[in-house]
Amino acid sequence: MKIFVYGNMMQGFSGHGSFGFNKNACYIGRTVVKGAAMYDMGLYPVVVLTGDERDTVAGELYEYLDITCHSRVQIMMEGAGFEEFSLDVDGASVRLFIYLERPAHARRVVHGDWVKHMALKCENV
Numbered sequence: 001m002k003i004f005v006y007g008n009m010m011q012g013f014s015g016h017g018s019f020g021f022n023k024n025a026c027y028i029g030r031t032v033v034k035g036a037a038m039y040d041m042g043l044y045p046v047v048v049l050t051g052d053e054r055d056t057v058a059g060e061l062y063e064y065l066d067i068t069c070h071s072r073v074q075i076m077m078e079g080a081g082f083e084e085f086s087l088d089v090d091g092a093s094v095r096l097f098i099y100l101e102r103p104a105h106a107r108r109v110v111h112g113d114w115v116k117h118m119a120l121k122c123e124n125v
Helices: 014-018 067-079 114-123
Strands: 002-005 025-034 036-040 045-049 056-064 083-089 092-098 107-109
Touching: 002 025, 002 083, 025 083, 036 056, 036 114, 045 092, 056 067, 056 114, 067 083, 067 092
Parallel strands: 002 092
Antiparallel strands: 002 056, 025 056, 036 045, 036 107, 083 092
């Protein structure tokens, strides 16, 4: 099963190792999901599907190597209000976690790239 991650589970962020992506998932590469928008919740991003192909979210694509990694991610994400969703990315069925509605209090990450967004936040501190 493939998963698209776009926030703190990417390489270089705290969730990457703590959820086992460094040992229990095979990195495929960076990619973009079209028809989705990213919002900054403060410590992490959320993604909402928009259906507008001009809206994009950048992230990393992985293949789970075991079900335990998927289970840990699923329990945490669903507990935080995310829903697991299947989407076609580059011709393959990919799982990702989304919010069903745009969070009213969150600011949109216009370029849809959490790595770039966090770098800009650090520059402005």
